[in-house]
Amino acid sequence: MILRPSLPGISGLLLALTLVLGGCAGPRAPGPQEASAAPENFNDPYENTNRAVFRFNQNVTDHVLIPVAKTYKNVVPPPIRQNLHDFLQNLNGPVIFANDLLQGQVHLAGNTMARFLFNTTIGMGGLIDVATRLGIPYHDNDFGVTLAVWGVPDGPYIVIPVLGPSNPRDITGMVADGFADPANIAAGDRLYIPIARSVAQGTDALSRNYASLEDLEKTSLDYYATIRSIYRQRREAQIQHQGTNLPNPDIFSGGGGGGDESLPAIQYTMPETPKPPEAPPK
Amino acid sequence: MMRRSLLVGAFLSLVALVAAPPAARAQDAASFINNLGVQAIQVLGPSVPQATRLARFRELFSDDFDLRGISQFVLGPYWRSANPQQQQEFLRLFHEYISETYATRLAQYAGEPFRVTGTRQENGDTVVTSQIIRRGGSPVQVDWHLTGGPGSWRITDAYVAGVSMRVTQRDEFLSIISRNGGRLDGLLAMLRQRVAAR
Numbered sequence: 001m002i003l004r005p006s007l008p009g010i011s012g013l014l015l016a017l018t019l020v021l022g023g024c025a026g027p028r029a030p031g032p033q034e035a036s037a038a039p040e041n042f043n044d045p046y047e048n049t050n051r052a053v054f055r056f057n058q059n060v061t062d063h064v065l066i067p068v069a070k071t072y073k074n075v076v077p078p079p080i081r082q083n084l085h086d087f088l089q090n091l092n093g094p095v096i097f098a099n100d101l102l103q104g105q106v107h108l109a110g111n112t113m114a115r116f117l118f119n120t121t122i123g124m125g126g127l128i129d130v131a132t133r134l135g136i137p138y139h140d141n142d143f144g145v146t147l148a149v150w151g152v153p154d155g156p157y158i159v160i161p162v163l164g165p166s167n168p169r170d171i172t173g174m175v176a177d178g179f180a181d182p183a184n185i186a187a188g189d190r191l192y193i194p195i196a197r198s199v200a201q202g203t204d205a206l207s208r209n210y211a212s213l214e215d216l217e218k219t220s221l222d223y224y225a226t227i228r229s230i231y232r233q234r235r236e237a238q239i240q241h242q243g244t245n246l247p248n249p250d251i252f253s254g255g256g257g258g259g260d261e262s263l264p265a266i267q268y269t270m271p272e273t274p275k276p277p278e279a280p281p282k
Numbered sequence: 283m284m285r286r287s288l289l290v291g292a293f294l295s296l297v298a299l300v301a302a303p304p305a306a307r308a309q310d311a312a313s314f315i316n317n318l319g320v321q322a323i324q325v326l327g328p329s330v331p332q333a334t335r336l337a338r339f340r341e342l343f344s345d346d347f348d349l350r351g352i353s354q355f356v357l358g359p360y361w362r363s364a365n366p367q368q369q370q371e372f373l374r375l376f377h378e379y380i381s382e383t384y385a386t387r388l389a390q391y392a393g394e395p396f397r398v399t400g401t402r403q404e405n406g407d408t409v410v411t412s413q414i415i416r417r418g419g420s421p422v423q424v425d426w427h428l429t430g431g432p433g434s435w436r437i438t439d440a441y442v443a444g445v446s447m448r449v450t451q452r453d454e455f456l457s458i459i460s461r462n463g464g465r466l467d468g469l470l471a472m473l474r475q476r477v478a479a480r
Contacts, residue, residue, distance in 0.1 A: 138420075233445045
């Protein structure tokens with residue numbers, strides 16, 4: 001449920017799924033804060049199916065993904081894990097750059113471009129995140145966020161096997177990003193390359209976050225509902241935070257969980273912060 | 283003479299003891315949160331027994347959080363439809379449940395620096411922004427929403443990396459209630475069981 005895939009291999013399947021489900025996405029769904037105002041409206045019409053897939057994913061996570069991530073963490077020394085993390089993160093550069101531009105965030109695009117150039121050259125192909133040390137921190141971006149910025153509604157909540165929480169908008173974004181990614185294009189027919197990359201990204205992310213996830217699961221009374229809420233709020237925050245100097249929230253995403261964001265302690269103002277409604281509806 | 287000055291000394295220190303806490307609490311929002319962070323961090327980490335951590339979190343939640351307001355928020359419409367006994371029981375169970383939950387979820391943050399980065403006003407609330415610097419990880423942004431004023435600050439919500447803790451809690455509780463046919467009793471039973479299990 002952590003994997004941030006970029007593989008065209010399963011993209012066809014996902015695209016079909018997106019078209020089917022996107023077709024019944026319905027009217028613009030409210031943001032997560034608004035959605036919470038209407039208690040029984042979780043915009044989750046496929047909840048029973050989603051819960052079944054979620055249970056399956058939990059088994060896969062508990063019995064396969066977390067053991068693999070733990071082994072990786074125990075066996076591979078920290079500097080090498082950091083190098084791999086930085087390398088994978090640098091590989092995302094071109095797609096992030098494209099989405100920065102598509103959202104009209106020229107300044108962010110400049111940052112992404114500079115990061116990619118510095119890290120790919122001085123940083124030895126991306127193994128070392130020199131850009132962060134030079135004061136250009138990483139930020140995540142993807143086509144799901146771009147679609148949201150363009151006003152596309154998210155559609156119903158969908159739990160994808162192995163990959164986890166999503167919705168038609170984010171599935172579309174994921175597929176588009178996967179096809180547009182230069183590294184995937186360069187890999188051509190060698191599908192094992194993007195697959196290995198996705199597995200590596202997922203393992204990297206999980207090796208950093210599995211303890212938090214396990215605690216979250218252990219303390220939740222309805223883990224499915226908790227994850228659904230967090231996923232929606234996090235995506236909404238990512239959408240809101242684009243173009244501000246706020247860090248992207250990345251507690252569960254593979255993209256940004258790096259040891260490389262040295263954000264200055266600044267006082268900032270956030271335009272139109274989403275705020276949960278005070279008064280409960282009747 | 284000696285005895286008298288001893289008495290005076292004792293009296294003075296008693297006065298100091300009584301007077302000190304309100305004086306210490308009459309502080310701005312940023313130092314309030316900074317203080318809370320300092321106190322919480324002291325009981326985090328594997329060297330502190332879970333029971334000690336839990337006891338401290340119980341105190342922190344009752345002293346520094348607007349527990350009643352949060353309880354009403356997370357139950358949404360079901361707070362008003364609950365009878366007084368149910369409300370009382372929910373308040374008690376919820377206090378225990380979130381103390382356990384956060385004592386567990388935050389336990390691993392031991393020794394990771396916490397710093398207040400600023401204060402802003404938002405819809406009448408005071409918001410204190412802070413960061414937890416994770417070892418080998420990116421900083422986690424935590425925004426504290428406060429009500430009250432110097433001497434009476436109470437936390438109403440915390441946004442962790444853009445995710446509201448009370449909205450998350452509310453979505454979870456309302457999901458449980460709606461899956462129990464809209465009955466609050468289903469949630470109360472789950473909370474009772476969870477709290478008793480520890």
